[in-house]
Amino acid sequence: METLMTITAGVLFTVGTYLILSKTLLRIIMGMSLFTHGVHIMLMAINGLKRGAAPLLGEEAESYTDPVPQALILTSIVISFSLTAFSLVLAYRTYKEHGTDDVEQLRGQEND
Amino acid sequence: MKFSDLILQTAAKVLVFIIMTFSIYILFAGHHNPGGGFIGGLITASALMLLYVAFDVETIQEIIPVDFKVIGAIGVLMALLTGIGAIVADVPFLTQVYRYVDLPLLGKTGLGSALVFDLGVYLAVIGTTMTIIRSISEDM
Amino acid sequence: MSLLHFAVLLPFLYTVFVPLFFKKLPRVHTGWFVLIVPLLLFVYFAAQFPLRSGSAPLFQSLSWIPSLGIRFDLHLDGLSMLFALIITGIGFLVIVYSIYYMSKEREALHNFYIYLLVFMGAMLGIVLSDNLMVLYVFWEATSVSSFLLIAYWFQRKRSRYGAQKAMLITVTGGFAMLLGFLMLGSAAGTFSIREIVAMKEVIVNDSLFIPAMLLVLLGAFTKSAQFPFHIWLPDAMEAPTPISAYLHSATMVKAGVYLVARMTPVFGGHMSWFWIITIIGIVTLFWGAFMAIRQFDLKALLAYSTISQLGLIMSLLGIGSLALHTNYEAQAMLFSGAILAAVFHLFNHSIFKGSLFMVVGILDHETGTRDIRKLGGLLSLMPVSFSLTIIGGLSMAGLPPFSGFLSKEMFFTGVLTAYQHIDQWVVLLPIVAWLASVFTFVYCLVFVFKTFTGTYRPERLDKKPHEAPAGMLVSPIVLATLVLVIFFFPNLISYTLLEPAMRSVLPSLLQPGEVFEVDIKPWHGFNTELFMTVGIVVMGSLLYKTYKKWSDIYYNLPRKFDFNHMYDKGLTGAERLSARVTNFYMNGFLHSYLSYIFTFVIIVVGGSFLLQRAFAIDPSTNAVIEWHEYLLAVSIAVSSGFVLFVNSRLTSIIGVGAVGYLVSLLFVIFRAPDLALTQLVVETITTALFLLCFYFLPKLKTEVVRIRVKVSNLLISIGVGTVFTLIGISAQSTNPFKxxxxxxxxxxxxxxxxxxxxxxxxxxxxxxxxxxxxxxxxxxxxxxxxxxxxxxxxxxx
Incomplete structure (x- = not known):
């Protein structure tokens, strides 16, 4: 399961990177979003999967899943949410200002 | 954007109450069960979002005349102040304390500064999410 | 947190209130509110006086970054005391002066006083901290506040140029000093100055001893404007005059002197320490005095004079350090006289130079110019300023009955001692010192007489000159009075200020309980020093009279020796080089930058992964996979791949959303209910945002990309994916940490x-x-x- 999940994460990394390298702002943002998902899956997988009950002491189980990566990922989800929201609005506004969402055309020239 | 869908509006009125109740439950359940400030805040925000979709921005603005930026700022400030409270008590920044109290109806309940902190996070999430959504939808 | 710590932090804390005073009470000059800070601090430090006489220095400890051995320890001994009193005392007078100098209607006073307070706190921090790292932090803080103050009138090009120059030179030196401190720290195993001094024997034999010494000196020399780093000081005169009086003559430029004095117990006694400091000091003394004569701007003249006087103090510290040398144990007390002369002259210089700068400010304020070609004949119009100039100027020239005379004589004693006890050719030392003093005398005459005597030419002045308001005169009068009082009663400060300072520079020379003998007398009988002074007056007056005949040498100086020219050349060269390097790879395409980053990641991370042979795979601990989990993994892969190939915005957004929801399902399987919930809601809101924005973004086009770029993109993304997958698998299979x-x-x-x-x-x-x-x-x-x-x-x- 862990290996399978790591490979799934690898697929997300590959697709994410390819999208980030494209020209359209929307694609770049979607690429970042996919990349984040990959990171989350990998963080979980590295730690070992299905090793016990959910990390709630109320479960009164023998063993629990490691709560540390979960806390990390929870933080990461929120951060990536803010990042996505901000970049989306940035893309939106860029388009309104410059009439294009192609980063090649948005290239900053010297002294302008 | 302006929709006027009677079914959606009627459903939204009911749903919002259910979602809101659920979100508050989630906020307080967070200590022992899945949930917490973030998720609670996000659910509240999505309930408000539903209202925006069902009605229009101006109407909602009249019903809920709050500046969500301020809500967000209050939230961040609350989280910060619990931390500073720890410094005042001469323990490291953000050390949380808790007590068990017997409350009427609820029985023995753990109350702690962590709850205040989580409440801060909750408000920060609502404030921010709504600020983003409002800004975008007002601009459209 | 002790009172001493609070004293250092008070100026910083007070800055918060300054804008309030400026904005809310615009009627009252902000300076009046700021005045309380140096006053309180001065009183506080002065109240510590009884502690000084022979007892242990005040030491206060506060933990800051204990894991790195950095403690915010403060240490108030004689040397720190002398500096702290100068910093707060002159600070007080300068602020009083600035209240009349800086117009409350036209100037951004809140900025001015905030920078000034930051500087004051930082300077106190330098002279009080016991920890080298803390000292360094405050050291750079003075550089920054000096930068801000020089560029206070940032609308002027000269101000910006001067600020940048001062910043570049002092910060470069500061950085060298940091390296030196790190070396010292690694040799001694501590950053505490007291502990380093106690471990002197170990450090002397360390291989890093000489490099550390050179680097620390580089910091001190750049800060104290020693030759050839002196070029920043004249340009720093673009700052408002109260600042020049405070930072660039009385306090900040003395930080280098302080550092050398503070480090003398560590490095002193080593021959190279003596030679470097003495020679650089003497050269600076000579060059500064020589260049001061040709200046037309009164402030530039004073700047060169400051450079020269700092050189004098430096060379005295160099000579005095021999008191710690094992070969000169018999003459230790003679050499220690040079240290006394150094601290004494440091004190004198702060008071007379401070008053001179303030007078120049007055002249500038009242006549609208500082150019001596336009000034002249102001004697009858500004008699008080004239008297102040006479007192300050002649004290600077080293004439009686002014305090400068006393320390100047002691300086001659110092260089003569060096000559008598080291080597024959060291006779150059007193000779150069004498020549430099002749030039000093000449520029003092230029300063006094070109301004106040001669013909009065009102047509060249922008304003009609008259005596300054009383408030502006108070501070220079206080300082000038001190100059006179110190001459007649030098022993007022000899055991209270000078001896404790001397003791902290040469602590090992005394047995516990002993004190240095300090008796400063104006009259020593007819000795060499007196004849040297007489020679200076005769020769100096002669040179002043014949100035027109020999002034040509200034214009025939080879351009090669112009360090300003070298600095400018170096700066433009560095700018051009970095522009070329930057333009080479910064082409403005986001795609290129991202490609660099990803390629770099693949090469560095993947490369080191390969080189370390870190790959490991151990599927034995893997959890069993259910059929629906296969289905989930495949669905994630398919829906993400889907995003790659579709050209419809809506479809690709749905694809991304699908991946998000599938991931939240995975979290359920992973026993992470919190994550699953959060991911679910976040995904909903994100998709809603995407849809909101997509509505207004243009349609996705099939991207027209050259096949070469396409292939390189593909290779990069497959590379990134592979490297991370391999690392993930290996990390999962090995468990180096619990x-x-x-x-x-x-x-x-x-x-x-x-x-x-x-x-x-x-x-x-x-x-x-x-x-x-x-x-x-x-x-x-x-x-x-x-x-x-x-x-x-x-x-x-």
């Missing part, structure tokens, strides 16, 4: 929460969560600003 998770099983006892994830978020790692909500909030404000900024601009149109 997990810390069992700690969180106690979450109920420790934080009263049964949900471990939540207890980590709100309690154990609450700091992360707090900053995270700050990030979230910042993003929200960012979005709000982005949209409303545009709206308001649109409305304007």
């Amino acid at each position: 997990p810390i998770s069992h700690f969180f099983l106690n979450s109920y006892e420790l934080s009263g929460a049964r949900n471990m994830v939540n207890s980590i978020l709100v309690d154990f790692r609450a700091f992360d969560t707090m900053l995270e909500s700050v990030v979230l909030f910042t993003a929200g404000i960012g979005v709000y600003t982005l949209i409303n900024l545009r709206k308001s601009r649109r409305e304007k149109r």
Whole structure:
């Protein structure tokens, strides 16, 4: 399961990177979003999967899943949410200002 | 954007109450069960979002005349102040304390500064999410 | 946190209130409110006086970064005391002066006083901290505040140029000094100056001893404007005159002198320490005095004079350090006289130079110019300023009955001692010192007589000159009075200020309980020093009279020796080089930058992964896979691949959303209910945002990309994916560290929460969560600003 999940994460990394390298702002943002998902899956997988009950002491189980990566990922989800929201609005506004969402055309020239 | 869908509006009125109740439950359940400030805040925000979709921005603005930026700022400030409270008590920044109290109806309940902190996070999430959504939808 | 710490931090804390005073009480000059800070501090330090006489220095400790051995320890001994009194005392007078100098209607006073207070606190920090790292932090803080103050009138090109020059030179030196400190720290195993001094024997034999010495000296020389780093000081005169009086003559430029004095117990006694400091000091003394004569701007003249006087103090510290040399044990007391002369002259210089700068400020204020070609004949118009100039100027020239005379004589004693006890050719030392003093005498005459005597030419002045208001005269009068008082009663400060300072420079020379003998007398009989002074007066007057005949040498100086020229050349060269390097790879295409980053990641991470042979795979501990889990993995792969190939915005957004929802399903399988819930809601809101924005973004086009670029993109993304997958698999298969998770099983006892994830978020790692909500909030404000900024601009149109 862990290996399978790591490979799934690898697929997300590959697709994410390819999208980030494209020209359209929307694609770049979607690429970042996919990349984040990959990171989350990998963080979980590295730690070992299905090793016990959910990390709630109320479960009164023998063993629990490691709560540390979960806390990390929870933080990461929120951060990536803010990042996505901000970049989306940035893309939106860029388009309104410059009439294009192609980063090649948005290239900053010297002294302008 | 302006929709006027009677079914959606009627459903939204009911749903919002259910979602809101659920979100508050989630906020307080967070200590022992899945949930917490973030998720609670996000659910509240999505309930408000539903209202925006069902009605229009101006109407909602009249019903809920709050500046969500301020809500967000209050939230961040609350989280910060619990931390500073720890410094005042001469323990490291953000050390949380808790007590068990017997409350009427609820029985023995753990109350702690962590709850205040989580409440801060909750408000920060609502404030921010709504600020983003409002800004975008007002601009459209 | 002791009172001493509070004293250092008070100026910093007080800066918060300065803008309030400026904005809310514009009627009252902000300076009046600021005045209380140096006053309180001066009183505080002066109250520590009884502690000084022979007893142990005041030491206060405060932990700062204990894991790195950095403690915010403060140490008030004789040397620190002398400096602290100069910093707060002159600071007080300068602020009084600035109240009349800086117009409250026209100037941005809040900035001015904030910078000034930051400087004051930082300077106190330098002279009081016992820890080298803390000292360094304050050291750079003075550089920064000096930068801001020089560029106070930032509308002027010269101000910006001067500020940048001062910043570049002093910060470069400061950085060298930091390296030196690190070397010292590694040799001694501590950053505490007291402990380093105690471990002198170990450090002397360390291989880093000489490099550390050179680097520390580089810091001191750049800060104290020693030759050839002196070039920044004349340009720093673009600062408002109170600042020149305070930072660039009385205090900040003496930080280098302080450092040398502070480090003397460590490095002193080594021959190279003596030679470097003495020679650089003497050369600076000569060059500064020589160049001062040709200046037309009174402030530039004083700047060169400051350079020269700092050189004098430096060379005295160099000579005095021989008192710690084993070969000169018999003459130790003779050499220690040079240290006394150094601290005494340091004190004298601060008071007479401070008053001279203030007089120049007055002249500038009342006549509208500082150019001596335009000035002249002001004697009858500004008699008080004239008297102040006479006192300051002649004290600087080293004539009786002014305090400068006393320290100047002691300086001659110092160089003569060096000559008598070292070598024959060291006779050059007194000779150069004498020549430099002749030039000093000449520029003092230029300063006094070109300004106040001669013909009065009102047509060249912008304003009609008259005597300054009383408030402006108070501070220079106080300082000038001190100059006179110190001459007649030098022993007022000899055991209270000078001897303790001397003792902290040469601590090992005395047995506990002993004190240095300090008896300063104006009259020593007819000795060499007196004849040297007489020679200076005769020769100097002669040169002053014949100035026109020999002034040509200034214009025949080879351009090669112009260090300003070299500095400018170096700066433009460095700028051109970095522009060329930058333009080589910064082509403005986001695609190129991202490609660099990803390629670099693949090469560095993947390369070291290969080289370390870190790959490992161990599927034995893997959990069993159910059929629906295969299905989930495949669905994630398919829906993400789907995003690659479709050209419809809506479809690709749905694809991304599908991946998000599938991931939240995975979290359910992974036994992470919190994550699953959060991911579910976040995905919903994100998709809604995507849809909101997509509505207004253009349609996705099939990207026309050259096949070469396509292939390189493909290779890069496959590379990134492969490297991370391999690392992930290896990380999963090896367990070099023990997990810390069992700690969180106690979450109920420790934080009263049964949900471990939540207890980590709100309690154990609450700091992360707090900053995270700050990030979230910042993003929200960012979005709000982005949209409303545009709206308001649109409305304007």
